[in-house]
Amino acid sequence: MPNKKILLVEDDFMNMRLAQHILExxxxxxxxxxxxxxxxxxxxxxxxxxxxxxxxxxxxDGMTVVxxxxxxxxxxxxxxxALTACAMKGDRERMLHMGCDGHxxxxxxxQDFIDTVRRLLSSKTETKK
Amino acid sequence: xxxxxxILVTDDEPATLKTLSAGLEDMGYKVTTAVNGxxxxxxxxxxxxxxxxxxxxxxxxxxxxILETARELNPETAVIMITGHASIExxxxxxxxxxxAYILKPxxxxxxxxxxxNALREQRLLIENRELVESLQQSNKRxxxxxxxxxxxxxxxxxxxxxxxxxxxxxxxxxxGFSEVVLTKKTLPLDQATHDEFLxxxxxxxxxxxHLINSILDLSKIESGKMSLEPSEFDLAVLLEDVKxxxxxxxxxxxxxxxxxxGDGIPSIFADEAKMRQIFLxxxxxxxxxxxxxxxxxxxxxLETPHLLHCSVIDNGIGISPxxxxxxxxxxxxxxxxxxxxxQGVGLGLSIAKRLVELHGGKIWVVSELGHGSTFTFSxxxxxxxxx
Numbered sequence: 001m002p003n004k005k006i007l008l009v010e011d012d013f014m015n016m017r018l019a020q021h022i023l024e025x026x027x028x029x030x031x032x033x034x035x036x037x038x039x040x041x042x043x044x045x046x047x048x049x050x051x052x053x054x055x056x057x058x059x060x061d062g063m064t065v066v067x068x069x070x071x072x073x074x075x076x077x078x079x080x081x082a083l084t085a086c087a088m089k090g091d092r093e094r095m096l097h098m099g100c101d102g103h104x105x106x107x108x109x110x111q112d113f114i115d116t117v118r119r120l121l122s123s124k125t126e127t128k129k
Numbered sequence: 130x131x132x133x134x135x136i137l138v139t140d141d142e143p144a145t146l147k148t149l150s151a152g153l154e155d156m157g158y159k160v161t162t163a164v165n166g167x168x169x170x171x172x173x174x175x176x177x178x179x180x181x182x183x184x185x186x187x188x189x190x191x192x193x194x195i196l197e198t199a200r201e202l203n204p205e206t207a208v209i210m211i212t213g214h215a216s217i218e219x220x221x222x223x224x225x226x227x228x229x230a231y232i233l234k235p236x237x238x239x240x241x242x243x244x245x246x247n248a249l250r251e252q253r254l255l256i257e258n259r260e261l262v263e264s265l266q267q268s269n270k271r272x273x274x275x276x277x278x279x280x281x282x283x284x285x286x287x288x289x290x291x292x293x294x295x296x297x298x299x300x301x302x303x304x305x306g307f308s309e310v311v312l313t314k315k316t317l318p319l320d321q322a323t324h325d326e327f328l329x330x331x332x333x334x335x336x337x338x339x340h341l342i343n344s345i346l347d348l349s350k351i352e353s354g355k356m357s358l359e360p361s362e363f364d365l366a367v368l369l370e371d372v373k374x375x376x377x378x379x380x381x382x383x384x385x386x387x388x389x390x391x392g393d394g395i396p397s398i399f400a401d402e403a404k405m406r407q408i409f410l411x412x413x414x415x416x417x418x419x420x421x422x423x424x425x426x427x428x429x430x431x432l433e434t435p436h437l438l439h440c441s442v443i444d445n446g447i448g449i450s451p452x453x454x455x456x457x458x459x460x461x462x463x464x465x466x467x468x469x470x471x472x473q474g475v476g477l478g479l480s481i482a483k484r485l486v487e488l489h490g491g492k493i494w495v496v497s498e499l500g501h502g503s504t505f506t507f508s509x510x511x512x513x514x515x516x517x
Contacts, residue, residue: 085298106302
């Protein structure tokens with residue numbers, strides 16, 4: 001899947017590095033933001049094809065960022081994959097309800113992660129056609 | 130109502146009043162008399178009566194009015210109407226209005242005694258009943274309160290589990306993810322530097338996980354009450370020298386220095402040395418994390434009173450906002466100041482320190498201002514060997 005841009009919003013350095021490595025090996029262009037503010041600042045200008053959003057960010061709840069993106073006409077249709085370290089009952093439903101297109105929980109399964117990203121990107125391309 | 134049975138008798142015929150009053154007094158009751166309705170009402174308003182006996186036909190008002198007032202002021206009062214045959218219909222009305230009974234003239238004392246005994250028994254039952262209901266309502270309230278407290282504890286436990294799950298999954302994600310990347314050959318072959326980098330992340334995360342698990346175990350031991358104090362007599366200066374040696378390598382990574390000041394007159398301490406050591410280590414480690422490089426961390430111990438030791442760990446670091454000060458002693462209450470703050474600790478150090486201080490019967494608090502550093506102080510009551 002050449003030249004698809006993925007923005008990683010993740011405050012944990014190692015988890016960010018891991019996702020970055022996996023996605024770059026898959027051929028994606030990876031953009032990074034460690035805070036909600038940092039993410040919001042670059043989303044409008046870079047318009048990534050997919051955002052991998054950590055649910056807990058130091059400055060803002062990741063789901064608040066999702067809401068802001070969904071309310072903005074420019075960023076409304078960007079695919080969002082929630083990545084959380086919460087695995088309590090109901091978390092997944094909550095993420096999807098908040099407007100995320102998909103949800104995976106940590107610890108991630110590398111292949112499952114790759115498949116989910118690929119599936120979300122291709123389904124978005126199809127709907128746009 | 131008092132143990133003495135108070136009876137009010139109202140009748141406009143002096144002879145009847147006298148006979149009744151004398152008969153009732155013989156039965157051991159405290160009798161008050163009234164010769165007309167107005168007088169009776171005034172007496173009823175002034176004090177409660179167990180029993181009110183009133184002629185249904187009084188010169189000024191109807192006996193029904195006495196009934197109404199007596200019952201209104203004291204619902205348990207038993208009102209007995211005295212009636213002649215002529216006014217028996219009114220007496221039946223009185224029963225419907227809440228009178229306990231009526232008795233025909235001429236009044237037979239034995240009949241009146243039976244009625245009074247029954248009325249008093251019923252009254253006692255009513256009072257007992259009311260007291261039982263009140264006591265049940267009180268127990269209910271206590272149970273509801275206990276239930277709310279339990280619900281809060283249960284909620285706190287769930288919150289803790291959710292946070293712990295989150296904290297455990299973060300390093301696990303690195304360990305599982307990076308090891309999978311290193312082991313899976315189908316992705317691009319890693320160059321040596323990246324390979325080593327990833328192995329290092331696995332190692333760091335695993336150590337972080339171990340630290341986290343140890344801290345959680347400590348906390349759970351304290352919580353379950355299984356951690357008890359093992360006090361011994363020791364010299365605070367020696368303990369702090371030992372603490373200093375332990376933390377110096379950690380402080381050296383940020384070129385920080387530690388200054389220890391011990392006030393005069395501190396006797397040898399009788400406390401749990403290992404736990405005191407941990408309290409100091411946790412507070413100094415906290416100061417180290419949230420203070421810039423090349424700064425000075427100070428430990429000051431002094432006697433607040435002859436029996437109360439105050440120890441402060443002072444830094445000139447980033448400080449803590451008033452709202453964050455509320456929760457830094459909570460489990461995982463660590464303030465996320467920078468994207469990688471989580472890597473600096475597990476967020477249980479202050480919580481553990483607080484519990485260890487409390488185990489000693491002391492208190493811990495923080496004085497801080499954003500940008501101007503923090504002072505964590507704990508107090509320890511100075512017990513002596515063999516008792517306080």
